[in-house]
Amino acid sequence: MIMVKSGHPMIMMHIGFDDTDSPRMGCTTYISALLVEKLCKLGVSFIDYPNLIRLNPNVPWKTRGNGALCLRIQCNEDLIEEIMGMVVDTVEKNSDLDYDGTDPGVVFLFHNRIPNELKTFAKQAIQGIVRKEEAVKLVKTFKAEAVGFKKGRGIIGGLAAIGEALEGDHTYEVIAYRTPQNLGTPRRIQASSVVEMDEKTSPFTFNNFDPEKKRILITPRGPDPILYGIRGEKAEAVRQAHETVRSQEAIERWVIFRTNHGTDAHLRKVVSIQEIQPFNPVIVQGVVNKKPHIIPRRHVIFSIKDGSGQVDCAAYEPTGTLRKAAEKLIVDDQIEIYGGVRPASPKRPVTINLEKMLVLKLAPKTVFHNPKCPQCNRRMESMGKRKGFRCKKCGFRSRNVEKIKVEDKRSLEEQLYITSPRSQRHLAKPFLRYGKEKVSPPKRMIKNWHFP
Numbered sequence: 003m004i005m006v007k008s009g010h011p012m013i014m015m016h017i018g019f020d021d022t023d024s025p026r027m028g029c030t031t032y033i034s035a036l037l038v039e040k041l042c043k044l045g046v047s048f049i050d051y052p053n054l055i056r057l058n059p060n061v062p063w064k065t066r067g068n069g070a071l072c073l074r075i076q077c078n079e080d081l082i083e084e085i086m087g088m089v090v091d092t093v094e095k096n097s098d099l100d101y102d103g104t105d106p107g108v109v110f111l112f113h114n115r116i117p118n119e120l121k122t123f124a125k126q127a128i129q130g131i132v133r134k135e136e137a138v139k140l141v142k143t144f145k146a147e148a149v150g151f152k153k154g155r156g157i158i159g160g161l162a163a164i165g166e167a168l169e170g171d172h173t174y175e176v177i178a179y180r181t182p183q184n185l186g187t188p189r190r191i192q193a194s195s196v197v198e199m200d201e202k203t204s205p206f207t208f209n210n211f212d213p214e215k216k217r218i219l220i221t222p223r224g225p226d227p228i229l230y231g232i233r234g235e236k237a238e239a240v241r242q243a244h245e246t247v248r249s250q251e252a253i254e255r256w257v258i259f260r261t262n263h264g265t266d267a268h269l270r271k272v273v274s275i276q277e278i279q280p281f282n283p284v285i286v287q288g289v290v291n292k293k294p295h296i297i298p299r300r301h302v303i304f305s306i307k308d309g310s311g312q313v314d315c316a317a318y319e320p321t322g323t324l325r326k327a328a329e330k331l332i333v334d335d336q337i338e339i340y341g342g343v344r345p346a347s348p349k350r351p352v353t354i355n356l357e358k359m360l361v362l363k364l365a366p367k368t369v370f371h372n373p374k375c376p377q378c379n380r381r382m383e384s385m386g387k388r389k390g391f392r393c394k395k396c397g398f399r400s401r402n403v404e405k406i407k408v409e410d411k412r413s414l415e416e417q418l419y420i421t422s423p424r425s426q427r428h429l430a431k432p433f434l435r436y437g438k439e440k441v442s443p444p445k446r447m448i449k450n451w452h453f454p
Contacts (some may be wrong), residue, residue: 011079014049016111019093020057020070020159024101029226031177033096034071035257038452040088046077050443051237051451054175054261055163056428057127058268060281060342063103063155066224067428070159072166086110090149099151107156109137109164110147116167117144124165127158128262128429129270130282137161171265171439176240177231178249178256189221189229190250196220199232199246206239207232208264208434212424214322219423220247229253233263235438237448257452265439266431269340269357276310280345280352283429287362288313290335294328302328303353306339314353315339322422324356330414334365357430359419364412370405 017037022030034052041048053072057064077085090108097106111120123140126132137158141148148157180189196218200210209219210232220230229249234240237258244256271285278284288306292314296302300319305312317328331337340358372382375393382391382403390401420426420433 012076013079013082013112014114015075015077015082015085016109016113016116016164017073017075017085017089018070018109018111018160018162018164019089019156020107020163021065021104021156022093022097022106023066023226024098024104025066025224026098026101027225028096028098028104029228030065030069030071031257031259032179032227033093034073034259035177035179035255035452036092036096037073037089038257039255039454040092041073041075041085042452044077044081044085044088046075046081046085048073048075048447050074051174051258051260051447053163053166053168054259054263055124055128055159055166055168056262056268057159057162058130058281058283059427059429060283060344061131062281065104065159066226069428070156070163072160072163082112086147094151097151105153105155106151107154107158107160108149109141109157109160111144111164112146113144116165120144120161120165121167122165124162127162128166128267130279132158132162134158166262167443168260168262169443170441171267172260172262172443173233173235173264173435174237174240174258175231175233175261175263176244176256176258178229178244178253179227180229181252181254182227184251185227186225191218191221191230192248192250193218195246195248199243202246203234203239203243205434205438206236207234207243208432209233209423209426210243212422214422215424217424227254233261235435237444237451241448241451255453258448260444263428264431264435266340266429268429274310275306275308275313278313278343278352278354280343283340283342283357284354285338285340286313286354287336287338290331290333290337290365293333294331296329300325304328304331306337314351315341315356316344316353317356317359318425320422320425321356322425324359324419324421327359327361327414327419328356330412332365332367335361335414336363336365337361357421357427361414361416361419364414364416367410367412369408369410371408373403373406376400376403 268283291307292305294304302317317325338360341354392399
């Protein structure tokens with residue numbers, strides 16, 4: 003735990019925190035950006051970019067973006083108390099403590115290596131549901147320090163952010179923040195510069211622009227202090243993208259984060275439909291057993307089954323291309339579903355909200371056409387049930403001809419369908435990322451990864 007550098011004892015410190023914002027204000031990443039500046043002034047060394055860890059997006063008590071933060075630093079041992087006090091004070095001052103449901107928590111861990119038990123806890127927090135009692139027990143086990151405000155639920159996310167060290171696949175996001183006087187006003191970004199940036203940095207950045215709706219995706223719409231966020235494969239790529247975008251309002255600060263965005267880290271494959279649990283993100287295979295139907299607001303609902311049971315699936319209107327693909331399914335199509343499980347209610351059964359759909363095998367689609375007239379080759383028309391067919395052109399009639407069975411060409415392909423960029427969740431892996439998955443953390447950090 004303790005190292006010696008230039009005669010001074012040095013210590014590794016992991017600082018995790020979560021649940022600071024509310025729908026009306028605040029942002030946990032902004033607190034991280036403030037702390038980066040303050041820690042740099044104290045002379046600490048960052049051993050990684052700030053880690054932005056998105057947790058299970060389906061839990062009912064999630065924060066707005068359900069993102070927890072971890073700062074990993076190396077510092078003089080005699081700075082520990084000052085750093086801890088500064089972090090707690092910054093979290094307290096910048097959290098919406100007056101809002102019911104905002105329950106910040108901060109965790110400090112002093113370990114060179116992340117214990118396996120914390121890695122397991124983090125994975126459970128990303129893919130399922132964990133209890134605060136589990137987090138508190140682990141804090142005590144590994145002699146960490148935890149501070150909670152109000153109910154202190156943020157201790158869960160703080161510990162999970164520490165436990166998820168992003169040792170495998172990961173991406174980067176540069177986030178630029180607004181000045182206080184601009185909060186609550188429409189964000190002012192030159193749209194043409196975003197298109198230019200997207201063309202210049204693709205495929206090393208992603209989800210900047212929705213070509214279907216011609217909509218810029220890097221700017222949020224809420225009251226938070228984020229001006230824009232750009233996601234990509236490398237720290238160099240997102241910094242280049244940040245330098246290309248032209249803002250028409252002042253930028254107070256910016257930071258590059260390393261994150262699990264766009265990795266599908268939340269999805270867990272289950273063997274059967276019977277294993278599906280409410281609020282969990284899952285991958286499950288099945289056969290379509292109920293024809294898709296459209297409900298009000300153009301949402302598509304269908305059902306799949308396997309040997310253990312069946313479950314409804316929903317492709318909502320904003321999912322765009324995914325909804326259009328779901329609408330073309332027919333009974334007996336074999337598919338793999340990716341999405342979050344919504345619990346049953348008095349009005350609807352357990353439902354998987356679709357994020358992706360892999361069509362494994364298409365069922366044959368049979369259609370029946372009226373027979374052609376044996377005399378003039380014109381398509382005949384039915385005279386009624388069991389009354390045969392007649393030809394309007396030449397008058398030929400017969401009860402001995404039957405409809406012709408034809409296998410219709412499907413307009414659906416055996417491939418992966420993903421929701422349109424505008425409705426992709428933080429964790430959903432977009433098409434551009436397939437084949438770019440990473441297997442280890444970066445060996446070095448770039449210079450100038452934050453301002454100030």
